[in-house]
Amino acid sequence: MNPLLQARGLEVYYGNFQALFGVDVTINEGETIAIIGANGAGKSSFLNSLSGLAPSRADHIYFEGRPVGGTSPFNMVKLGIGLVPEGRRLFPSLTVEENLLMGAHGRTVDRGWNLDTVYDLFPVLRERRHQMAPTLSGGQQQMVAIGRALMANPRILLCDEISLGLSPAIIRDVYAALAEIKKHDTTILIVEQDLTAALNAADRVYCLMEGRVTLEGAPASLSKDAIRRAYFGA
Amino acid sequence: MSETVPAPTARTVIGTPISRAAMAGFAILVIGLVAAPAFVERSLVADLVLVFLMITLAQCWNLLAGYAGLISVGQQAFVGLGGYCLFALIILAGVDPLVAVLLTPLIVAVASVPIGFVVFRLQGAYFAVVTWVVAEVLRLLLAQWQALGGGTGNSLPRTATSEMFALEWVSESFGVRSAAGREIIIYWVALAAVVVVIALAYAMLRSRLGLALSAIRDGEMPAESVGVNILRNKFIVYIFAAFGASLAGALYFLHVSRISPDAAFSVLDWTAYVIFIVVIGGIGTIEGPIIGAILFVVLQSQFAVYGPWYLIALGAFGIVIILVAPRGIWGLFSQATGIQLFPTRRRLVLDNARTSNQGE
Amino acid sequence: MSAVNTIVQGILLGGLYALYAAGLSLIFGVMRLVNLAHGDFIVLAAFVLLGLGTALGLPLPFALIIAVPFMFALGWALQRTILNRALTGDLLVPLLVTFGLSIIIQNGLLLAFSADSRRLSLGELETASLDLGALSIGVVPLLTFVVALAAIAGLSALFYRTPLGRTLRATSDSAEIVQIMGVNPRAVFAIAMGLSFIFIALAAFFMGVRANFDPSAGPARLLYGFEAVVIGGLGSIWGTLVGGIILGIAQTIGGSINPAWQTLAGHVVFLAVILIRPTGLFRRQ
Numbered sequence: 001m002n003p004l005l006q007a008r009g010l011e012v013y014y015g016n017f018q019a020l021f022g023v024d025v026t027i028n029e030g031e032t033i034a035i036i037g038a039n040g041a042g043k044s045s046f047l048n049s050l051s052g053l054a055p056s057r058a059d060h061i062y063f064e065g066r067p068v069g070g071t072s073p074f075n076m077v078k079l080g081i082g083l084v085p086e087g088r089r090l091f092p093s094l095t096v097e098e099n100l101l102m103g104a105h106g107r108t109v110d111r112g113w114n115l116d117t118v119y120d121l122f123p124v125l126r127e128r129r130h131q132m133a134p135t136l137s138g139g140q141q142q143m144v145a146i147g148r149a150l151m152a153n154p155r156i157l158l159c160d161e162i163s164l165g166l167s168p169a170i171i172r173d174v175y176a177a178l179a180e181i182k183k184h185d186t187t188i189l190i191v192e193q194d195l196t197a198a199l200n201a202a203d204r205v206y207c208l209m210e211g212r213v214t215l216e217g218a219p220a221s222l223s224k225d226a227i228r229r230a231y232f233g234a
Numbered sequence: 235m236s237e238t239v240p241a242p243t244a245r246t247v248i249g250t251p252i253s254r255a256a257m258a259g260f261a262i263l264v265i266g267l268v269a270a271p272a273f274v275e276r277s278l279v280a281d282l283v284l285v286f287l288m289i290t291l292a293q294c295w296n297l298l299a300g301y302a303g304l305i306s307v308g309q310q311a312f313v314g315l316g317g318y319c320l321f322a323l324i325i326l327a328g329v330d331p332l333v334a335v336l337l338t339p340l341i342v343a344v345a346s347v348p349i350g351f352v353v354f355r356l357q358g359a360y361f362a363v364v365t366w367v368v369a370e371v372l373r374l375l376l377a378q379w380q381a382l383g384g385g386t387g388n389s390l391p392r393t394a395t396s397e398m399f400a401l402e403w404v405s406e407s408f409g410v411r412s413a414a415g416r417e418i419i420i421y422w423v424a425l426a427a428v429v430v431v432i433a434l435a436y437a438m439l440r441s442r443l444g445l446a447l448s449a450i451r452d453g454e455m456p457a458e459s460v461g462v463n464i465l466r467n468k469f470i471v472y473i474f475a476a477f478g479a480s481l482a483g484a485l486y487f488l489h490v491s492r493i494s495p496d497a498a499f500s501v502l503d504w505t506a507y508v509i510f511i512v513v514i515g516g517i518g519t520i521e522g523p524i525i526g527a528i529l530f531v532v533l534q535s536q537f538a539v540y541g542p543w544y545l546i547a548l549g550a551f552g553i554v555i556i557l558v559a560p561r562g563i564w565g566l567f568s569q570a571t572g573i574q575l576f577p578t579r580r581r582l583v584l585d586n587a588r589t590s591n592q593g594e
Numbered sequence: 595m596s597a598v599n600t601i602v603q604g605i606l607l608g609g610l611y612a613l614y615a616a617g618l619s620l621i622f623g624v625m626r627l628v629n630l631a632h633g634d635f636i637v638l639a640a641f642v643l644l645g646l647g648t649a650l651g652l653p654l655p656f657a658l659i660i661a662v663p664f665m666f667a668l669g670w671a672l673q674r675t676i677l678n679r680a681l682t683g684d685l686l687v688p689l690l691v692t693f694g695l696s697i698i699i700q701n702g703l704l705l706a707f708s709a710d711s712r713r714l715s716l717g718e719l720e721t722a723s724l725d726l727g728a729l730s731i732g733v734v735p736l737l738t739f740v741v742a743l744a745a746i747a748g749l750s751a752l753f754y755r756t757p758l759g760r761t762l763r764a765t766s767d768s769a770e771i772v773q774i775m776g777v778n779p780r781a782v783f784a785i786a787m788g789l790s791f792i793f794i795a796l797a798a799f800f801m802g803v804r805a806n807f808d809p810s811a812g813p814a815r816l817l818y819g820f821e822a823v824v825i826g827g828l829g830s831i832w833g834t835l836v837g838g839i840i841l842g843i844a845q846t847i848g849g850s851i852n853p854a855w856q857t858l859a860g861h862v863v864f865l866a867v868i869l870i871r872p873t874g875l876f877r878r879q
Contacts, residue, residue: 051774052773052774053770053773053774072773072778073773073774074772074773074774074775074776074777074778076774077774077775077776078776082774083774085771085774089768089771091763091764091767091768091771092767093763093764093766093767094760094763094764094767098760098763098764101757101760102760102761102764102772102775102777103775105761105772105775105776105777106774106775106776106777107776148775149774152775152776299686303685305685305686305689307630307689307693351869352865352868352869355868355869355872356824356868356872358685359622359626359627359628359685359688359689360628360820360824360828362628362630362689363628363630363816363817363820364865364868366813366817367817367820367821367861367864367865368865370814370817370857370861371858371861371862371865374854374857374858374861375858377854378854501813502697506693506697509690509693513690517686541701542701542702542704542705543701543705545697545698545700545701546697546698546701546702546705548697549694549695549696549697549698549701550694550698552690552694553676553690553691553694553695553698556680556686556687556690556691556694557676557679557680557687557691560684560687
């Protein structure tokens with residue numbers, strides 16, 4: 001297997017506050033990885049440092065074997081690292097289609113994602129392409145956020161809490177779309193509090209607690225007890 | 235835990251040994267300054283008046299911007315109102331100049347309430363520009379007041395200033411002519427003004443209000459959780475700043491005995507210079523504006539003759555400081571040494587060090 | 595009939611104020627920056643036009659054609675070198691930096707051009723007017739208004755119909771999130787400031803043709819532009835035109851009653867508007 005994105009001893013500080021303490025995570029090409037953990041475990045700090053939004057040292061993050069930590073977010077996406085941010089964060093004064101087109105700014109290669117293929121993945125967005133983003137339902141907004149990240153044609157898609165605030169039926173739809181995206185040779189990293197959704201989708205799971213990795217493995221190999229301990233502490 | 239060891243008790247303190255020593259030092263300094271006119275040259279007395287007035291203005295602006303987050307570029311409104319109020323009281327109402335100086339800030343503070351209602355309609359950067367518009371409105375309005383000279387301005391009649399309260403006594407005791415005696419009285423009132431404004435500003439910052447304001451400004455906690463009405467408190471600071479600025483304005487225009495709309499509402503003299511002083515000295519501290527004002531008056535006396543070049547240098551210096559060292563001279567010094575002469579933050583002190591973790 | 599004339603003059607004057615306002619509104623919208631040196635840059639641009647006219651002997655319209663890209667570049671460079679550093683999230687820093695720039699520009703112009711009043715000359719066009727019955731409309735004020743209308747329509751089209759406009763609006767929504775789209779917000783800010791300076795060049799041209807100016811004329815231009823922005827509603831491009839017109843009418847009516855009240859009447863109407871509707875009359879949803 002070919003490591004695509006790696007964190008090696010990743011530490012993240014916000015001023016004097018340390019959020020991550022030497023996190024090691026390897027994401028191989030084509031895998032779907034889930035990062036689970038309680039609120040405040042450091043999941044978002046981890047994702048933000050991978051996408052460049054949180055500061056990190058160059059030799060703490062590797063992309064295709066090259067140190068890329070601390071690269072600005074607008075260059076991270078051009079490397080092929082796309083982010084679906086927590087809370088969706090659509091541009092409220094732009095239409096659905098304009099939101100998607102903003103995503104194309106980070107595009108450096110064509111891996112098959114464009115307006116047409118994104119609309120094929122989420123047909124409801126084609127109907128609503130000229131609506132302003134805030135007028136959509138939560139699930140539709142999440143689809144725009146995923147589609148917007150896809151428009152950059154990323155090698156790896158980082159998804160932060162994409163099930164947050166959505167109904168179970170919608171969560172199923174969103175994860176079905178992720179499975180579809182994976183078929184496009186796209187590596188996926190999901191950060192989730194919804195354990196069931198995460199364990200069903202992932203090839204491997206990492207559990208974070210208080211800024212450290214406490215558990216790692218394939219979902220089938222992990223007992224519920226082990227997960228509970230890794231999640232909440234002993 | 236044995237019963238003989240008392241439970242640790244904690245209390246909050248603000249003062250430090252250095253700050254208590256500094257208080258004593260300041261007290262001695264003030265006494266020295268009160269007596270200074272007897273020893274020093276007349277020109278130095280005039281310079282010190284300017285220093286006192288600029289410190290007063292700078293403390294007010296510092297309270298507004300550094301603590302309440304209200305960035306005003308229109309404090310000249312209150313300096314100008316102070317000057318015009320003083321002239322109106324003396325010329326039109328025949329009030330004794332010294333009494334007029336004391337009445338003026340009270341009147342202007344009252345006038346600042348309706349003005350505040352207007353400018354508080356906008357926030358942030360827009361607040362800043364609205365304060366400037368208000369100052370322009372006042373300048374244009376007072377230029378229409380023909381009884382006080384209209385657009386060209388007016389001078390105080392010699393009779394009004396030569397019969398000032400306590401003037402005869404001061405002139406005789408110091409053995410000086412009445413013009414110099416008048417300067418000494420103004421000097422004392424300006425000294426009193428700066429001491430009072432610093433004391434009030436310091437008391438305000440050490441109070442619960444000050445603590446809440448800095449917590450809110452630093453984004454440490456939302457205002458509601460501190461249980462303070464943030465808008466009301468900002469308004470109080472605004473009125474206080476109007477009070478202080480008008481007192482400085484009244485003293486300045488009594489000092490120069492002449493007023494015109496352009497001088498009274500000058501954005502350069504009463505806002506740009508004051509901002510420069512606060513930024514250079516160190517925003518958000520009591521010490522910063524004092525240092526900044528002394529530095530400014532020295533710079534002014536040495537380099538003002540270079541006119542536009544001087545102002546260009548001042549502007550560039552200010553920009554560099556705010557970008558490179560936004561805490562100013564005192565901020566750099568305080569950071570390097572840990573010294574605070576006027577500490578405002580409360581520190582937690584555990585009384586039984588033996589049983590405590592020594593943590594702060 | 596003179597009342598109608600006053601109002602027409604006010605509307606046309608409003609075109610000039612809209613030119614002052616559009617650049618201010620644009621940069622506030624995109625980066626939440628209030629440029630306190632905006633008026634001083636208008637005066638600076640007027641002196642640039644004057645210099646191109648006298649030094650190179652260019653007719654004024656040609657000077658403007660050179661000045662527009664020059665001012666764009668100046669705005670772009672200003673943002674890249676100084677103002678991007680000032681956007682730290684602390685409101686105080688950009689205000690103080692632009693306030694410092696205002697003082698530097700005023701005094702720099704004073705050194706270079708003295709305190710004398712100047713005027714840009716368009717020759718015979720300046721006094722030409724169209725007679726429409728009882729109404730007499732000056733060609734220059736009319737031209738000012740038409741150019742303002744066209745420039746604002748152009749800005750609106752740029753903003754709502756082009757990829758650059760889309761990026762400007764997205765950056766206005768969130769300078770953080772555009773980064774994960776692959777956009778460097780600082781580069782966007784520099785373009786926005788350049789666009790703002792194109793409006794500054796246009797405003798300078800018509801200001802200088804319509805009235806005298808001197809190095810200290812900047813702050814008043816800033817205040818008029820700011821008032822038009824707020825009256826029209828923050829963030830609304832066409833609102834700046836409406837705000838400019840309301841301000842222009844207020845000033846000409848005030849000035850027709852008593853010449854000393856012209857500026858005052860504009861300020862008073864502005865203060866009345868913020869008392870009644872602090873978000874302006876046409877705030878974008």
